Amino acid sequence: MSEFPGERRQFSRAKIDLPVEIHQGGSVWHQRLIDISVAGISTDQPDVWDAQYNEPFTLIIDAGRYGALELHAYLQHVEAQRLGFAVQHVDRNNVEPLRSLLSEHVSDPVALEADIEKLDRQE
Known part of the structure; x- marks a missing residue:
């Protein structure tokens, strides 16, 4: 169950504490x-957050032994000292490392594979 009321997540999420750089x-x-999921990412919120929300x-x-994952996203919400991003694109070089990372942290590997298949159909 989500910690945030009203969330309607369609993809399996894994709670993982890793460093992330947000570039804009x-x-x-x-x-x-x-x-993180194949379609979304949540991070903590910077003390100074002066980003352009529509960009x-x-x-x-x-991702440690999986290397650096580069994902392209748009900001969806800012609440409770966290940022929620919708991933817009995962290029082919990042799909397998993302799958490997998530597979270590999700409880339902069948659901994860279904999520990856949805991602493949979006490309």
Whole structure:
């Protein structure tokens, strides 16, 4: 069950604490990942957050042995000291590392594979 009322998540999420850089234009914020799915990411909120909400972001997640994941996203919400991003694009170089990372942290591997299939259909 979600900690945030009204959330309607369609993809399996994994709570993972990893470093993430949020890039927009010439700005970079160094944050922490809260959770991740194939379609969304939550991070903690920077103390100074002066981003352009309607412009895209690039999120670079330090995924340890899986390398750096680069995901392109738009900000969906800011609440309870966290940022919620909708992933707009996962390029082919990032799909397998994302799958491997998530597979270690989700409880339902069948649901994860269904999520990956949905992602493949979006490309």
